[in-house]
Amino acid sequence: MTRQHRNDFDIDEVPTVDAALEPIEGDQRCLMPVAALQAPVKVSFKRWWSTPGPPGDSDQIWLYRQSNIEVGHKTFANPVDVADAFMMVDMGTWPDGDQQLYYRLEQYNGDTGRSRMLPLWIDRKAPLDGNALVLPPELGSPATLTARYLEANDDRLPAAVRGVTGLLPGDTLYTYLSAQLMRHASGALPPLRISSPSVC
Numbered sequence: 001m002t003r004q005h006r007n008d009f010d011i012d013e014v015p016t017v018d019a020a021l022e023p024i025e026g027d028q029r030c031l032m033p034v035a036a037l038q039a040p041v042k043v044s045f046k047r048w049w050s051t052p053g054p055p056g057d058s059d060q061i062w063l064y065r066q067s068n069i070e071v072g073h074k075t076f077a078n079p080v081d082v083a084d085a086f087m088m089v090d091m092g093t094w095p096d097g098d099q100q101l102y103y104r105l106e107q108y109n110g111d112t113g114r115s116r117m118l119p120l121w122i123d124r125k126a127p128l129d130g131n132a133l134v135l136p137p138e139l140g141s142p143a144t145l146t147a148r149y150l151e152a153n154d155d156r157l158p159a160a161v162r163g164v165t166g167l168l169p170g171d172t173l174y175t176y177l178s179a180q181l182m183r184h185a186s187g188a189l190p191p192l193r194i195s196s197p198s199v200c
Contacts, residue, residue, distance in 0.1 A: 007111045014118040015063065015103050016044040029098065029121040032091065037122070040088040043072065047085065048105055048113070053078030057108035063089060065099050078108060096122050134160040 019036035023029060032041075043063060053059060055078060063072035074087040099120040105113045135143045136158060145157065161173065 009111065009113045011048065011103075011105065011113040011115040013046045013048075014116045015101055016046070017101070017118065017120065018042045018044060020120060027121075029119040031121045031123065034124055037092050037094075037124075039092075040090045042086055043089050043101075044086040045103065047082050049080060049107070052080070053108045055079065059108055060106045061087070062104045062106075063087065063101070064104065065094070065101050067100070071101075091122070094122055096124055134162055 017030065017032070019041050020030035020032055024031070045061060049059070057078045059076045059078065059080060061072075061074055061076070062070055065071050071091075072087045072089045076084065099122060101118040101120055102115045105115075107113075139145060139149065150157070164173070
C-alpha cells in the first residue's frame with residue numbers, strides 16, 4: 001500500500017504494567033514487586049484506534065525504557081482486538097532504581113505517536129536491620145512498661161528507631177515488645193507503614 005501522508009502525534013496515555021503496585025502517597029513511581037520480576041511481565045496498551053484499520057494491514061508498537069532502550073516490539077494485525085493489545089516483557093535483568101517506560105506506535109497508514117512516560121521503581125534490596133528501639137528514660141533500665149505509665153501517656157509509647165537504612169516510601173516497619181519489657185506479655189506492635197522516612 002502506498003502511504004500518502006505521515007503524521008506524528010502525542011498519545012495521552014501510559015503503558016499499563018499489570019504487576020506494578022499503585023504509587024505510594026507522595027511518590028509518583030509504581031513499585032515493581034520482586035516476585036513479579038521472576039517471569040515476563042504483561043504490559044498493556046489502551047485502545048489507540050478510533051476506527052479499526054483495514055483488514056490485512058497492521059499497527060506496530062515499540063516499547064522503551066529510559067530514553068531509547070528498546071525492550072519489546074509487537075505487530076498487531078488489523079482489526080485489533082483490545083484484549084490482544086499487550087506484550088510480555090522480561091524485566092528480570094533491569095537494574096534497580098528509577099525506570100521510565102513508554103511506547104511508540106506506528107499505525108498502518110504511517111502515522112506515528114509516542115506515549116507519556118510511566119515511572120517505575122525496581123528495588124531488590126531490603127532495608128538493613130537497625131538497633132533496638134530507643135525508649136523513654138522514664139521506663140528505667142532495664143526498661144519496664146507499666147500500666148501507670150500508659151495511663152499517664154494516653155496509652156502511647158514513644159520510641160525512636162535508629163540504625164535502619166534504605167527505607168523508602170511504601171516499606172513497612174515491624175517492631176516487637178519483649179516479655180521483659182511487658183512483664184506479662186510479648187508480641188508484635190501494629191506495623192508502621194513508611195510514607196516519608198526520617199531515620200535517626
